[in-house]
Amino acid sequence: xxxxxxxxxxxxxxxxxxxxxxxxxxxxxSDHLNWYQQKSGKAPKLLIYDASNLETGVPSRFSGxxxxxxxxxxxxxxxxxxxxxxxxxxxxxxxxxFGQGTKLEIK
Amino acid sequence: xxQLVESGGGLVQPGGSLRLSCAASGFSFSSYWMxxxxxxxxxxLVWVSRINSDGSSTSxxxxxxxxxTISRDNAKNTLYLQMNSLRAEDTAVYYCxxxxxxxxxxxxxxxxxxxxxx
Numbered sequence: 146x147x148x149x150x151x152x153x154x155x156x157x158x159x160x161x162x163x164x165x166x167x168x169x170x171x172x173x174x175s176d177h178l179n180w181y182q183q184k185s186g187k188a189p190k191l192l193i194y195d196a197s198n199l200e201t202g203v204p205s206r207f208s209g210x211x212x213x214x215x216x217x218x219x220x221x222x223x224x225x226x227x228x229x230x231x232x233x234x235x236x237x238x239x240x241x242x243f244g245q246g247t248k249l250e251i252k
Numbered sequence: 253x254x255q256l257v258e259s260g261g262g263l264v265q266p267g268g269s270l271r272l273s274c275a276a277s278g279f280s281f282s283s284y285w286m287x288x289x290x291x292x293x294x295x296x297l298v299w300v301s302r303i304n305s306d307g308s309s310t311s312x313x314x315x316x317x318x319x320x321t322i323s324r325d326n327a328k329n330t331l332y333l334q335m336n337s338l339r340a341e342d343t344a345v346y347y348c349x350x351x352x353x354x355x356x357x358x359x360x361x362x363x364x365x366x367x368x369x370x
Contacts, residue, residue, distance in 0.1 A: 177354075177355070179355070179356055179357070181297075181357075183297075187362075188347055188360040188361060188362055188363055189289075189297060189347070189349075189357075189360055190360070191352075191356055191357060191358045194352075194354065194356035194358075195354055195356070200356070200358065232296065232297055234297070234357075236354075236355030239311050240299055240311075240313050240314070241287075241299040241302075241355070242299065243296055243297045243298070243299070244296075245296050246296045246297075
């Protein structure tokens with residue numbers, strides 16, 4: 146199985162801050178990576194697909210980059226509504242796997 | 253409106269069975285691969301199973317292989333997950349998700365809760 150190591154596991158930042166989350170795959174997954182946002186008690190929501198493509202309707206302050214084994218997810222200017230847990234997800238090979246999540250809080 | 257609505261969760265004893273359903277609306281269900289994903293209380297997301305658009309191909313996580321069966325009825329726009337020999341560790345919220353292409357899971361249901369306990 147491909148292991149996805151996401152860091153940090155939690156993060157506290159101020160409104161307007163630039164926030165970065167990283168995800169490392171245990172083997173090359175090309176750009177077969179998605180990022181999801183999950184607010185408390187809600188279903189996950191797709192934000193970024195194929196490592197760097199913004200899902201329709203998602204604000205442009207969200208972005209993703211990377212390929213191979215190292216990936217980055219960025220919020221350029223943190224907003225109060227961005228409080229959530231964020232997950233990376235690889236679909237290079239079965240079983241599909243997720244990072245352990247990054248819980249983002251407002252400072 | 254594109255929508256997925258799960259149902260069928262509940263409390264079941266260890267060793268018991270449940271069948272989850274996921275009703276799709278607002279899109280051409282028969283054109284999409286579908287997935288089940290679960291989330292244990294306070295834990296992260298775990299992929300469970302997938303099925304292709306016509307139901308001819310399925311895949312499972314090792315943790316559920318041989319116990320769970322994914323299926324679909326395209327005439328009824330419904331996805332299913334038959335869960336047998338349930339264990340305490342199967343306790344979770346179960347989500348169905350649409351595979352929007354290139355495995356971008358772009359539509360999710362709100363989830364249904366399965367609790368396995370005596």
